[in-house]
Amino acid sequence: MRHDHITSAKQLSRGDIERVLEHASDIADDPSAYADRHEEALLGLLFFEPSTRTKMSFAAAIKRLGGDVVDMGPVDASSVKKGESLADTVRVVEGYADALVLRHPSEGSAQMASEFVTVPLINAGDGAGQHPTQTLLDMYTIRENAGLDDLTIGIMGDLKYGRTVHSLAHALTNFDTRQHFISPETLKLPRNVRFDLHESGSTVKEHTKPGGILPSLDVLYVTRIQKERFPDESEYRAVAGEYQIDASTLTRADDDLTVMHPLPRVDEIAHDVDNTGHAAYFQQAHNGVPVRMALLDLVLGGEP
Numbered sequence: 001m002r003h004d005h006i007t008s009a010k011q012l013s014r015g016d017i018e019r020v021l022e023h024a025s026d027i028a029d030d031p032s033a034y035a036d037r038h039e040e041a042l043l044g045l046l047f048f049e050p051s052t053r054t055k056m057s058f059a060a061a062i063k064r065l066g067g068d069v070v071d072m073g074p075v076d077a078s079s080v081k082k083g084e085s086l087a088d089t090v091r092v093v094e095g096y097a098d099a100l101v102l103r104h105p106s107e108g109s110a111q112m113a114s115e116f117v118t119v120p121l122i123n124a125g126d127g128a129g130q131h132p133t134q135t136l137l138d139m140y141t142i143r144e145n146a147g148l149d150d151l152t153i154g155i156m157g158d159l160k161y162g163r164t165v166h167s168l169a170h171a172l173t174n175f176d177t178r179q180h181f182i183s184p185e186t187l188k189l190p191r192n193v194r195f196d197l198h199e200s201g202s203t204v205k206e207h208t209k210p211g212g213i214l215p216s217l218d219v220l221y222v223t224r225i226q227k228e229r230f231p232d233e234s235e236y237r238a239v240a241g242e243y244q245i246d247a248s249t250l251t252r253a254d255d256d257l258t259v260m261h262p263l264p265r266v267d268e269i270a271h272d273v274d275n276t277g278h279a280a281y282f283q284q285a286h287n288g289v290p291v292r293m294a295l296l297d298l299v300l301g302g303e304p
């Protein structure tokens with residue numbers, strides 16, 4: 001993975017995923033051993049969309065490896081406001097940093113931008129496209145809680161616009177998993193993602209309600225309805241509020257069910273789930289640091 005761009009979960013083989021997760025687990029066991037690993041490294045942060053977890057955990061990760069960030073800051077305070085193109089922006093910023101992290105509202109933007117730079121470019125979310133580093137921390141969390149083989153997972157919510165879902169679904173096809181997709185008709189998986197999943201030979205089923213499948217799940221991965229990506233707000237209002245999970249819903253689930261969410265949540269998971277043994281979403285968010293440390297170490301050329 002040395003010097004590779006990481007733009008899609010589709011490019012990650014089972015071996016790549018296992019290498020990152022193993023390395024992340026070594027780092028989590030003894031983070032101080034990596035504190036001066038990349039002392040000179042600068043990570044360029046280019047966030048054209050809001051972010052809390054992804055941006056801050058990338059910053060924490062490079063700092064915990066001994067490096068630092070150079071951050072474009074808010075779009076309104078950058079030259080993007082003057083009309084600078086994304087291609088020009090990344091070509092400039094690659095001169096200031098050893099790797100770039102890009103979040104952008106346009107699907108395909110990370111792939112396009114990566115063609116203009118030689119330093120590794122990591123996709124931190126491209127519109128409704130992909131979010132491969134979220135997937136790596138999701139897989140790390142699944143592995144910790146349920147294991148990655150012989151896994152039955154339900155992925156629920158906004159499957160159409162949810163980039164975390166698209167990336168995770170692809171990555172899971174490398175493992176022995178049964179994937180159940182639960183959403184309203186209007187928010188089903190995009191056709192191209194469904195096609196890829198079927199091509200991979202994986203077990204994939206689609207449902208419009210969680211009830212029937214809930215008792216058989218090892219993991220339930222809940223996502224936010226992405227209001228900002230709906231072309232028409234009335235379409236959003238027609239489905240918002242459906243597919244909510246609370247502690248009483250989970251009485252029908254297996255005692256060992258792990259509930260995950262990439263966060264931010266709005267009202268998909270009630271707060272009464274937080275204190276049950278099912279909730280893994282804060283642990284999942286925290287796992288972003290060791291997993292991103294591992295990935296940065298590998299793309300910047302560290303030896304695991």
Ligand code: NCD
Nearest residue numbers: 053054125164224262263264
């Ligand atoms: C997600 C994203 O930005 O795609 N958040 C994240 O990175 N943890 C999910 C979302 O915004 O709903």
